[in-house]
Amino acid sequence: MTSRESYTQQGNKGFEAALEQRSAAREAAFFLPHIRPAMRLLDLGCGPGTITLGFGTHVAPGEVVGVDFQPSVIERARTLAAQRGIPNAGFEVADIYHLPFPDASFDAAFAHAVVMHLREPVRALTEVRRVLRSGGLIGLRDPDLAGGIRFPSTPLSQVYAELRTRVWEHNGVNTHVGRKHRRLLVDAGFTRTATGASVESAGSLETCQHSALFLKAQLDGIARTAIVEGWIDQATVDAIAQDIDGGRSSRTPSQPPSCARRSPGSTPSELRRSRRARRAPTAAFCIQTERLYTNQTARFAKEASLERVCIQNEW
Numbered sequence: 001m002t003s004r005e006s007y008t009q010q011g012n013k014g015f016e017a018a019l020e021q022r023s024a025a026r027e028a029a030f031f032l033p034h035i036r037p038a039m040r041l042l043d044l045g046c047g048p049g050t051i052t053l054g055f056g057t058h059v060a061p062g063e064v065v066g067v068d069f070q071p072s073v074i075e076r077a078r079t080l081a082a083q084r085g086i087p088n089a090g091f092e093v094a095d096i097y098h099l100p101f102p103d104a105s106f107d108a109a110f111a112h113a114v115v116m117h118l119r120e121p122v123r124a125l126t127e128v129r130r131v132l133r134s135g136g137l138i139g140l141r142d143p144d145l146a147g148g149i150r151f152p153s154t155p156l157s158q159v160y161a162e163l164r165t166r167v168w169e170h171n172g173v174n175t176h177v178g179r180k181h182r183r184l185l186v187d188a189g190f191t192r193t194a195t196g197a198s199v200e201s202a203g204s205l206e207t208c209q210h211s212a213l214f215l216k217a218q219l220d221g222i223a224r225t226a227i228v229e230g231w232i233d234q235a236t237v238d239a240i241a242q243d244i245d246g247g248r249s250s251r252t253p254s255q256p257p258s259c260a261r262r263s264p265g266s267t268p269s270e271l272r273r274s275r276r277a278r279r280a281p282t283a284a285f286c287i288q289t290e291r292l293y294t295n296q297t298a299r300f301a302k303e304a305s306l307e308r309v310c311i312q313n314e315w
């Protein structure tokens with residue numbers, strides 16, 4: 001990590017636990033068709049490594065190496081690899097700007113929700129290119145917050161959304177990096193780039209609950225910076241957390257819970273639905289989020305004359 005960088009969620013155990021829900025099948029779906037058995041694959045900023053472990057089965061008898069600059073997540077990833085019996089997945093503490101690997105030592109590299117956190121993404125991607133062999137492949141996936149839709153909106157959810165953007169930008173996060181993938185990769189020397197997009201939506205009880213848990217897990221990291229900077233107080237952070245939960249406990253009447261904001265209506269079935277919503281053990285089912293991601297694959301050729309930049313899907 002460069003001295004100018006500060007990762008918003010550093011040491012946030014709840015957030016790390018939430019990341020364990022991620023998988024290669026879901027988060028790397030666009031990249032898996034490019035992965036072949038016997039490849040050596042590098043997963044950058046791997047966190048607790050659940051995406052990395054998914055790659056393990058795809059590259060066998062090759063290997064996948066996950067790197068992250070936080071020792072605690074690497075320790076957790078090693079534990080999960082042992083528990084899940086994935087012997088061809090290794091994990092190392094490493095900074096993406098200074099990878100401890102020789103030139104041309106990987107066939108492919110992947111980074112999920114990592115480039116957005118880097119103040120110098122081109123410098124980092126240039127370092128990744130160094131460890132890729134000629135013809136090697138990189139896959140990136142990052143959100144572009146301009147694609148986010150959240151419903152229903154409450155005053156506190158708006159406070160949270162604005163605070164999250166403010167904290168992220170303060171900490172060097174590029175909230176619109178998704179649209180810039182191709183440019184960053186080309187600037188770092190990659191060629192034959194191709195960009196796609198995917199949307200994560202939460203439209204069922206289970207996915208809404210998952211989405212709410214993720215938002216709540218993120219809150220601790222966001223609040224840490226915001227309180228230090230004097231942008232928010234702990235009481236408001238607690239109120240935001242309750243709002244994500246659906247405002248179950250000590251909400252004042254002036255701040256109706258997100259699920260109960262809509263007027264209950266007058267028909268018996270509407271009233272029944274409204275009562276059920278207030279009784280629910282968690283009201284998070286009323287939160288829907290959609291987040292637009294861009295997915296990027298690019299090839300790297302050491303002999304530039306063999307390759308040409310292929311401009312597709314210009315944003």
Ligand SMILES: C[S@@+](CC[C@H](N)C(=O)[O-])C[C@H]1O[C@@H](n2cnc3c(N)ncnc32)[C@H](O)[C@@H]1O
Nearest residue numbers: 001019022045046047068069070095096112113
């Ligand atoms: C949002 S998490 C994503 C983790 C994982 N890729 C996933 O999607 O589940 C971002 C990860 O990048 C790591 N990270 C941030 N900056 C880094 C750097 N300079 N070098 C290595 N890892 C870094 C963080 O420690 C964190 O685990």
